Every structure is written in C-alpha cells, then in structure tokens.
Amino acid sequence: MVTRIGMFDSGVGGLTVLNAFRKAFPKADIHYVGDTLHMPYGDKSPEKIQEFSRQIARYLCSQGAELIVIACNSASSWAYQEVCDAAGPIPVLDVVRPVVRFLANSPQLTQVGLIGTRATIQSGIYPTLLKAAAPQIHVEALPTPLLAPLVEEAIELRELNRLLIAHYIHQLNTESIQALVLACTHYPVLQDIFVEVVGPNIQVLNPGEVLAEECRLNGMNFEGTGSLRCEITEYTQAFEKTAERLLGQPIQLKTVQLPA
Amino acid sequence: MVTRIGMFDSGVGGLTVLNAFRKAFPKADIHYVGDTLHMPYGDKSPEKIQEFSRQIARYLCSQGAELIVIACNSASSWAYQEVCDAAGPIPVLDVVRPVVRFLANSPQLTQVGLIGTRATIQSGIYPTLLKAAAPQIHVEALPTPLLAPLVEEAIELRELNRLLIAHYIHQLNTESIQALVLACTHYPVLQDIFVEVVGPNIQVLNPGEVLAEECRLNGMNFEGTGSLRCEITEYTQAFEKTAERLLGQPIQLKTVQLPA
Numbered sequence: 001m002v003t004r005i006g007m008f009d010s011g012v013g014g015l016t017v018l019n020a021f022r023k024a025f026p027k028a029d030i031h032y033v034g035d036t037l038h039m040p041y042g043d044k045s046p047e048k049i050q051e052f053s054r055q056i057a058r059y060l061c062s063q064g065a066e067l068i069v070i071a072c073n074s075a076s077s078w079a080y081q082e083v084c085d086a087a088g089p090i091p092v093l094d095v096v097r098p099v100v101r102f103l104a105n106s107p108q109l110t111q112v113g114l115i116g117t118r119a120t121i122q123s124g125i126y127p128t129l130l131k132a133a134a135p136q137i138h139v140e141a142l143p144t145p146l147l148a149p150l151v152e153e154a155i156e157l158r159e160l161n162r163l164l165i166a167h168y169i170h171q172l173n174t175e176s177i178q179a180l181v182l183a184c185t186h187y188p189v190l191q192d193i194f195v196e197v198v199g200p201n202i203q204v205l206n207p208g209e210v211l212a213e214e215c216r217l218n219g220m221n222f223e224g225t226g227s228l229r230c231e232i233t234e235y236t237q238a239f240e241k242t243a244e245r246l247l248g249q250p251i252q253l254k255t256v257q258l259p260a
Numbered sequence: 261m262v263t264r265i266g267m268f269d270s271g272v273g274g275l276t277v278l279n280a281f282r283k284a285f286p287k288a289d290i291h292y293v294g295d296t297l298h299m300p301y302g303d304k305s306p307e308k309i310q311e312f313s314r315q316i317a318r319y320l321c322s323q324g325a326e327l328i329v330i331a332c333n334s335a336s337s338w339a340y341q342e343v344c345d346a347a348g349p350i351p352v353l354d355v356v357r358p359v360v361r362f363l364a365n366s367p368q369l370t371q372v373g374l375i376g377t378r379a380t381i382q383s384g385i386y387p388t389l390l391k392a393a394a395p396q397i398h399v400e401a402l403p404t405p406l407l408a409p410l411v412e413e414a415i416e417l418r419e420l421n422r423l424l425i426a427h428y429i430h431q432l433n434t435e436s437i438q439a440l441v442l443a444c445t446h447y448p449v450l451q452d453i454f455v456e457v458v459g460p461n462i463q464v465l466n467p468g469e470v471l472a473e474e475c476r477l478n479g480m481n482f483e484g485t486g487s488l489r490c491e492i493t494e495y496t497q498a499f500e501k502t503a504e505r506l507l508g509q510p511i512q513l514k515t516v517q518l519p520a
Contacts, residue, residue: 145409145413146406146409146410146413146415149405149406149409150406153405153406155406155424155427157423157427159423160420160423160424160427163417163419163420163423164415164420167415167417167420
C-alpha cells in the first residue's frame, strides 16, 4: 500500500491538488516540491519543462516517494513520459489524463471550454486525447497566460482578479459550453471567482479534485500519518501566503537546491 | 552623420522609445526588432538576456545600423557591455544611463521611486550608478513583474490596468517621492494611468523620452527619410495592436528568424 506521495508543480498551483488530496486522503504522507525558481512553467519551452520535471521526479523518488503526482498541467502536457521514465517502477499520476477520463465518462457534456497556460494549450494534449477517448466532445481552448502569474503573486484584489478572469472568459462561447476545465492547477485558487463569472449553468472543473476523486473511486487508500513536507526551490512570500490560505494552517517551508 | 538607428526590445515596450525618437527626430530611419519570441526579458536569467541581446545587436549591425539603441531596461541593466562588444565601433545608447544622468542633473530630486521588472530591479543598476553620479538621491525600488506581461497582452481594460498599477504604487512611499521612474519601457504604454494614480505632485519619467531629449540636447540629428522597418521574432496580434495604437498609424510587420 502506498503511503508516501511525491507531488510537484512549478509553484503554488499544485497546492490546489495537494489540498484536494489531503481532503480525500487525510492520512496520506505528502512530499511537495514547488519549483518556484523556475515558475511559471507555462511560458517555458517543452525542453525546459521536461528538464525541470525529470529533475524533480528523480529527487522525489530519491526521497522515498512511492507515487508521483504531477500537479501541473504544463508538466502533465509536455513531460508525462519523461517523469514516468525518471520514476522507473514508481507509478505516476498527472492532472490531464484524469480530466480526459472524467469528460469521456460524462455523456451529457459535448461542448467544453478549456483555459490554461500557453504551454498547455499549445501542446494540444486535451483535443488529442479527447479525440480518441470522447470524439463527441468539442473543446474550445484558450490560452490565459496572465492568470498563473497573477496567482503566483498572490495579489488578493478580488476585483482585479474578477476583471481579468471575465476578460478571458468572455472570449469563450459561454452560451454553448457546459463545462469549463481549469487546465492549470493555479486557477482553482480563484475558483469562487470563476464560478461567479461563468454562472450556475457551467460546471467548473478543478483538475486536482477530479484526480483525487478518481483515486478514491479506484479504491486507492493512503494509511500514513497525514504528514506534509513542503519544499520550494526559491523562497517567495507569495508561496507561503497562498499555501497557508489554501491549507488553512501555518506551513513549514524549506528551500532546497535540487541535484542536477 | 548617423541616419540609421537599430533599436530593440523584448517586445512592444521598446515602441515607447521608438515613439519618443520619432517625435524628436522625424527624419531618423529606424530598424526596430521586438524579440516577441523571448518576451518578456524581465523574468529571464542574466545569461539569457545577454545571449538574446548580443544576437539582436549583431543582426542590427549586419543590416546597416549606425547606432544601436537598447530600448529595454532589462537588457540595458544586464547586457549593455555585451551589446557594446557586439556592436564594435558602432555607438550604443541604452535607457538606464540617460535616466541616471537626468536624475543627477535634477538637484531638486532627492527621493525617487523606481519600478521595473524583476531582472532590472535585481540588477541593482540604478542604485549602483546613482550612488556614483548623485549620492544625494535615495531610490525606493520595487519589482512590478505583472505589468510588462499585461502590456504585452494589450488588455485594454482601463480599470484592470488601473487596479494593478495602484496595487503596486501603494507599496511605494508616495508621500515622500518626488519622481517615479518607469524603469521598464513597457510601462509608458500606460503612462496616463500612472499619472492619474500617482497624482500631480510626482513627476513620471518615461525613459524613452528622457533618452530622446538627451540626444536632442546633445545636438544629435538624423537626416534620413523617416522610414520604419519593424521586425518581430514571433507574430503576436498584441504587438501589432499596441504598435498601431502607439504610433498612430498602420504598421508593416515582418517576422524574422535571427541568425544564432
């Protein structure tokens, strides 16, 4: 039975996945790495995203992870295979494929909006995987590159965040879409604003919650002590602030230099 | 006499310098390169900024530039020497040193606010140069990393822009500063909002205008045909939109791949 999860993201975004996991599996022991030194991954080249992801996966394995969770859509889009290779026999979960399976298992959904970083959208991974798994679904994808940096900066000005989110959402055909995939793990930090902007008729999908729910439905269980080891590659106040807000408790942060 | 100016920036920001030059010297022939493929420089490493700047300077020289203008604060901060080396005998102007000289020649200024990208602020170039040139000036420097991406995206939502600018400006001691240096050439795109937010008692300095005015005072003159050749390394609609708005005329854009 797996107890120790190694989880990573470019920064604070993956904390929304961490949060969903801790809610679903309070006894899981989680080792989280936020690569704040290189955030955001969303405007990095595929090669860089692969290099950073490989490095972190190796580090997490070396520290005893029994399961790797890629808690970043840009890394899930571009570096899934690289992380699997680096993890060897250790299983790897990501945040793209569970959402694709969820959509494929939701026959009522035919029109889906999807927003993410430039890297995620340009990868074309959602349309590609959905074409095979659920060809009836039409995806309208929009890069929303300012949102992840906005979350990283932890600028808690609701009206500013609302204006930017509304600016992007209005570029989607909100009359016809039934669900909106927040295809960047940073975005659920602002989930309530998304829900407010898109209105009650559009389901807002948080990839971390979709992944945790899939794990629960698959009968996964984690019987550890519910510990959390949280490391970042560069200290930022914004990380600490967002982490404490999301997790609802003070957090012990350690800055680490990852072995090359 | 110099007629052909080679000018560059990571993206649209340098257009504020271009604009100031064209107003001061309508007959100058300008070859502008916006490195949209790598924008923004403000969160790149010094090594990357130096590599990109060197490459563009070489390209501009190979295309007949008789004067290079670094129309980017991040590149002026980190890559001035590299551009000089690449330009060889061709003179190089930047957007940091003229502002320092302007401040040093403004005895009424003792408290100055300065906002820019992370790269520019972390370089410490303004405090360093000012310490030598004008030790009486106290600089309060603040990185404002979301502003350049906001301008690059050409999100013309005045209220959104105003909220973000106000958020940053309120972190400065606006009671005591007499001038605010927009130490990123992107920021003057939003100059009227800065003026509105800081109020009438604080002088807002646009580095492009400071540079053009210094050139004019130094008796420089440009007797070309007032032509503009504008190239970018990756097409973006935002660039075209901002360029046409700033220059007040349609613009012919060419996408180029720079020789390595």
